[in-house]
Ligand SMILES: *[C@@H]1O[C@H](CO)[C@@H](O)[C@H](O)[C@H]1NC(C)=O
């Protein structure tokens with residue numbers, strides 16, 4: 001969902017080069033320099049510039065990207081041929097890389113300050129709260145658990161063991177494990193508050209709710225021997241998450257709750273990718289889990305409208321991409337958006353600009369479903385961290401006609417790792433877990449065709465539910481104003497009844513845990 005932030009910034013830079021009269025971005029470092037002792041002046045300045053920037057975004061970023069992606073067919077004034085535009089954009093994109101290389105910087109380093117010393121007086125404390133603090137602030141019990149993977153990553157996962165309204169203190173039998181998407185965290189499921197957040201809604205429905213955190217995100221930035229700043233730490237993709245993090249978390253929950261625990265899995269975006277990768281490789285988990293519910297599922301990637309497509313062109317040259325994006329972590333949390341979120345109380349207009357435009361750029365825009373008052377909290381928790389290698393892996397798949405396949409090390413190394421010159425595709429026909437897919441028409445990452453093709457591959461499909469609202473997009477599954485009525489009601493219904501016929505009577509063989 002939040003993948004193409006890079007591209008947003010890239011386009012800002014591109015636009016600057018192309019339109020040297022557009023200076024709207026260059027004020028940014030100056031603002032930071034002087035922010036500590038010119039509060040009033042600065043906030044007026046930012047407000048004013050915020051309005052300009054909004055205009056700038058629409059004119060220079062949004063329109064460019066939509067036209068680059070061939071989505072502005074109605075634009076009759078556009079005389080440049082798409083091919084010309086494409087090659088021009090490619091050239092600009094390369095120039096950005098060359099610049100970043102020659103200054104030995106990542107692109108972000110030039111626009112994202114490491115730290116800003118500025119206190120905002122009346123901001124929402126929830127911006128700064130961790131997931132358990134958010135949960136507790138709403139009166140629910142919250143727990144943190146530490147899980148160590150078999151390759152040494154130290155994960156912190158969160159839990160809402162029972163509803164705050166539960167009459168007794170017993171922890172319910174029904175169990176659900178929720179997995180966030182790329183650049184997300186456990187906070188994704190709770191930051192919308194008790195009325196709208198799926199984590200709370202499931203808790204109220206009588207579930208013991210576990211919230212995973214992937215290696216490298218805000219809550220899982222530790223390893224038993226690898227340094228967090230080393231390439232060794234960040235040398236992973238969603239495949240490694242599926243092989244190590246997911247089994248560790250699932251096994252841990254069963255250790256805590258008992259080996260006969262039947263875990264329901266709910267994933268969003270990359271949280272679905274890792275489930276499909278797990279079930280098609282470590283197939284014993286098809287018997288261990290009870291059912292899977294995939295929101296905005298990402299497996300095949302032929303039908304991508306998101307600007308992440310731009311990265312695919314460079315996916316053959318991994319080194320080049322690593323240089324461009326930073327070899328280790330992609331878009332660290334203290335980048336521009338995080339800075340902005342902390343100062344949102346000062347910059348309402350700017351906040352609006354970001355909302356209306358960069359969200360659109362990321363995942364397709366659905367202004368009506370987006371709750372603006374959540375924006376500061378969202379920006380305070382997102383992005384939560386991801387490896388550049390994961391981005392590269394997705395980009396490779398797009399390049400390879402959307403095949404759902406393992407990481408491509410190049411022909412020579414593929415031979416060593418896989419025994420074949422090309423990486424193996426994930427064997428989706430081995431997925432026997434009952435699975436329901438939830439998709440929407442306006443999803444730039446989980447397109448209609450890809451989700452339909454995935455659905456027919458499933459051995460035990462429950463249902464393919466298409467959200468009955470045309471504008472509903474990738475991130476709306478988490479934070480849309482009407483997500484409860486459009487998605488969660490159906491999800492709860494399928495959770496309760498959808499799989500009872502197919503698996504509940506199955507004998508779970510715990511010995512299958514041994515790989
Ligand atoms: C902060 O204010 C002082 C004077 O009070 C001034 O000399 C200095 O240049 C200001 N710093 C910035 C970064 O604006």
Ligand SMILES: *[C@@H]1O[C@H](CO)[C@@H](O)[C@H](O)[C@H]1NC(C)=O
Pocket residue numbers: 231232235
């Ligand atoms: C990175 O991971 C791959 C396996 O995915 C491994 O073959 C390689 O040696 C690792 N590189 C480093 C520097 O750790």
Ligand SMILES: *[C@@H]1O[C@H](CO)[C@@H](O)[C@H](O)[C@H]1NC(C)=O
Pocket residue numbers: 192193196371372373374481
């Ligand atoms: C938007 O979010 C705020 C803050 O969580 C909440 O109070 C409000 O009810 C939400 N509005 C809608 C329409 O969901």
